[in-house]
Amino acid sequence: MATAAPRVEVLTDADRVAALAHPIRIAILDAMREPSSATGVARGIGETRQKTNYHVKALLDAGLLKSAGERRARNFVEQLYQSVAPAFGNAET
Numbered sequence: 001m002a003t004a005a006p007r008v009e010v011l012t013d014a015d016r017v018a019a020l021a022h023p024i025r026i027a028i029l030d031a032m033r034e035p036s037s038a039t040g041v042a043r044g045i046g047e048t049r050q051k052t053n054y055h056v057k058a059l060l061d062a063g064l065l066k067s068a069g070e071r072r073a074r075n076f077v078e079q080l081y082q083s084v085a086p087a088f089g090n091a092e093t
Contacts, residue, residue: 019062025055028065029083035068037078056081 020026024047031041042052059065060081068082 019058019064022055024051025059025064028052028055028059032065032081032083035080035082037071037073037080039073039078 020029024045027045028041031044036044038053038056039049041056042049045052056065064084065081066084068080070077070079072078
């Protein structure tokens with residue numbers, strides 16, 4: 001049986017907290033509460049694919065996004081990602 005994702009991810013690592021310092025990253029995490037591709041999120045938040053992909057990679061490196069599979073879109077395969085939790089907080093709150 002699959003384990004449910006936590007409702008709130010508590011961030012205690014300074015690097016993970018710093019990954020949230022950019023407003024685009026907050027918008028990406030919000031958009032990726034459900035599995036989506038970087039391209040789909042870019043359209044949804046009104047940013048370029050390249051800029052969104054850069055921030056998605058930073059969120060993956062920080063462990064705030066996880067892989068959620070892939071899907072075929074036209075003649076290529078899109079990687080899907082999902083936020084590791086629907087909300088984030090820090091240990092100080």
